[in-house]
Ligand SMILES: [Fe+2]
Protein backbone atom coordinates (compact mmCIF):
# COMPACT_ATOMS: atom_id res chain seq x y z
CA UNK A 1 0.00 0.00 0.00
CA UNK A 2 1.25 3.44 -0.92
CA UNK A 3 -1.45 5.93 0.02
CA UNK A 4 -3.19 5.61 3.37
CA UNK A 5 -6.84 6.59 3.23
CA UNK A 6 -7.15 9.10 6.04
CA UNK A 7 -9.32 11.90 7.27
CA UNK A 8 -7.06 14.61 5.85
CA UNK A 9 -8.02 13.37 2.38
CA UNK A 10 -11.73 13.94 2.93
CA UNK A 11 -13.05 17.02 1.11
CA UNK A 12 -16.46 17.05 2.80
CA UNK A 13 -18.59 16.24 -0.23
CA UNK A 14 -19.54 12.59 -0.19
CA UNK A 15 -19.71 11.75 -3.93
CA UNK A 16 -16.21 13.18 -4.46
CA UNK A 17 -14.84 11.44 -1.38
CA UNK A 18 -16.29 8.15 -2.57
CA UNK A 19 -14.67 8.51 -6.00
CA UNK A 20 -11.34 9.48 -4.40
CA UNK A 21 -11.55 6.26 -2.36
CA UNK A 22 -11.82 4.27 -5.57
CA UNK A 23 -8.80 6.10 -7.08
CA UNK A 24 -6.69 5.52 -3.96
CA UNK A 25 -7.44 1.80 -3.97
CA UNK A 26 -6.55 1.51 -7.67
CA UNK A 27 -3.26 3.41 -7.22
CA UNK A 28 -2.45 1.18 -4.23
CA UNK A 29 -3.42 -1.92 -6.18
CA UNK A 30 -1.10 -0.92 -9.03
CA UNK A 31 1.73 -0.23 -6.58
CA UNK A 32 1.28 -3.64 -4.94
CA UNK A 33 1.12 -5.44 -8.28
CA UNK A 34 4.35 -3.84 -9.51
CA UNK A 35 6.08 -4.49 -6.18
CA UNK A 36 5.00 -8.13 -6.16
CA UNK A 37 5.99 -8.68 -9.81
CA UNK A 38 2.47 -9.35 -11.12
CA UNK A 39 2.17 -10.36 -14.78
CA UNK A 40 1.82 -7.69 -17.44
CA UNK A 41 -1.81 -8.48 -18.24
CA UNK A 42 -2.81 -7.85 -14.61
CA UNK A 43 -0.82 -4.61 -14.47
CA UNK A 44 -2.21 -3.43 -17.82
CA UNK A 45 -5.78 -4.02 -16.66
CA UNK A 46 -5.18 -1.98 -13.53
CA UNK A 47 -3.62 0.91 -15.51
CA UNK A 48 -6.64 0.94 -17.86
CA UNK A 49 -9.09 0.76 -14.95
CA UNK A 50 -7.29 3.64 -13.22
CA UNK A 51 -7.29 5.77 -16.39
CA UNK A 52 -11.05 5.15 -16.82
CA UNK A 53 -11.84 6.04 -13.23
CA UNK A 54 -9.68 9.18 -13.35
CA UNK A 55 -11.45 10.34 -16.54
CA UNK A 56 -14.90 9.70 -15.03
CA UNK A 57 -13.97 11.45 -11.79
CA UNK A 58 -12.51 14.52 -13.53
CA UNK A 59 -15.61 14.77 -15.72
CA UNK A 60 -17.78 14.62 -12.65
CA UNK A 61 -15.82 17.35 -10.85
CA UNK A 62 -15.95 19.49 -13.97
CA UNK A 63 -19.74 19.05 -14.21
CA UNK A 64 -20.04 20.20 -10.62
CA UNK A 65 -17.74 23.19 -11.22
CA UNK A 66 -19.60 24.24 -14.38
CA UNK A 67 -23.05 23.80 -12.86
CA UNK A 68 -22.06 26.05 -9.97
CA UNK A 69 -19.87 28.57 -11.83
CA UNK A 70 -16.95 27.60 -9.60
CA UNK A 71 -14.59 30.60 -9.65
CA UNK A 72 -11.32 28.64 -9.75
CA UNK A 73 -12.43 26.16 -12.42
CA UNK A 74 -9.72 26.95 -15.00
CA UNK A 75 -6.84 26.45 -12.54
CA UNK A 76 -8.46 23.30 -11.25
CA UNK A 77 -8.71 21.90 -14.77
CA UNK A 78 -5.04 22.76 -15.43
CA UNK A 79 -4.08 20.61 -12.45
CA UNK A 80 -6.25 17.76 -13.72
CA UNK A 81 -4.51 18.10 -17.08
CA UNK A 82 -1.13 17.28 -15.47
CA UNK A 83 -2.37 13.90 -14.27
CA UNK A 84 -4.14 13.20 -17.58
CA UNK A 85 -0.85 13.94 -19.41
CA UNK A 86 1.02 11.56 -17.10
CA UNK A 87 -1.54 8.81 -17.69
CA UNK A 88 -1.54 9.43 -21.46
CA UNK A 89 2.26 9.05 -21.50
CA UNK A 90 1.91 5.81 -19.58
CA UNK A 91 -0.82 4.49 -21.89
CA UNK A 92 1.14 5.48 -25.02
CA UNK A 93 4.18 3.52 -23.82
CA UNK A 94 2.38 0.40 -22.64
CA UNK A 95 4.24 -1.82 -25.13
CA UNK A 96 7.66 -0.83 -23.81
CA UNK A 97 6.77 -0.31 -20.19
CA UNK A 98 9.51 -1.02 -17.64
CA UNK A 99 9.11 -1.46 -13.90
CA UNK A 100 11.06 1.76 -13.38
CA UNK A 101 8.70 3.73 -15.64
CA UNK A 102 5.77 2.33 -13.71
CA UNK A 103 7.32 3.10 -10.33
CA UNK A 104 8.09 6.67 -11.46
CA UNK A 105 4.51 7.11 -12.73
CA UNK A 106 3.04 5.72 -9.50
CA UNK A 107 5.21 8.06 -7.41
CA UNK A 108 4.04 11.00 -9.54
CA UNK A 109 0.40 9.96 -9.11
CA UNK A 110 0.80 9.53 -5.36
CA UNK A 111 2.33 13.00 -5.00
CA UNK A 112 -0.13 14.61 -7.40
CA UNK A 113 -3.16 13.00 -5.78
CA UNK A 114 -2.24 13.96 -2.23
CA UNK A 115 -1.37 17.59 -3.15
CA UNK A 116 -4.41 18.08 -5.36
CA UNK A 117 -6.94 16.55 -2.96
CA UNK A 118 -5.66 18.27 0.17
CA UNK A 119 -5.50 21.67 -1.53
CA UNK A 120 -7.67 22.08 -4.63
CA UNK A 121 -10.34 19.41 -4.10
CA UNK A 122 -10.70 20.42 -0.45
CA UNK A 123 -11.48 24.00 -1.62
CA UNK A 124 -13.98 22.64 -4.13
CA UNK A 125 -15.52 20.39 -1.48
CA UNK A 126 -15.93 23.35 0.87
CA UNK A 127 -17.60 25.34 -1.90
CA UNK A 128 -20.00 22.48 -2.69
CA UNK A 129 -21.03 22.19 0.94
CA UNK A 130 -22.73 25.58 0.71
CA UNK A 131 -26.45 25.55 0.36
CA UNK A 132 -28.11 25.89 -3.02
CA UNK A 133 -25.32 24.35 -5.04
CA UNK A 134 -26.23 22.13 -7.93
CA UNK A 135 -25.13 18.53 -7.43
CA UNK A 136 -24.78 17.82 -11.13
CA UNK A 137 -24.60 14.17 -11.97
CA UNK A 138 -25.31 13.08 -8.42
CA UNK A 139 -28.37 10.87 -7.92
CA UNK A 140 -31.06 12.43 -5.73
CA UNK A 141 -30.36 11.81 -2.08
CA UNK A 142 -26.78 10.67 -2.67
CA UNK A 143 -25.14 14.04 -2.10
CA UNK A 144 -24.14 14.32 1.51
CA UNK A 145 -21.48 15.71 3.71
CA UNK A 146 -18.70 13.59 5.09
CA UNK A 147 -17.34 16.04 7.61
FE1 LIG B 1 -9.95 17.87 -8.74
Ligand SMILES: [Fe+2]
Pocket residue numbers: 016020057061117121
Ligand atom coordinates in the same frame (compact mmCIF):
# COMPACT_ATOMS: atom_id res chain seq x y z
FE1 LIG C 1 -10.76 14.89 -7.21
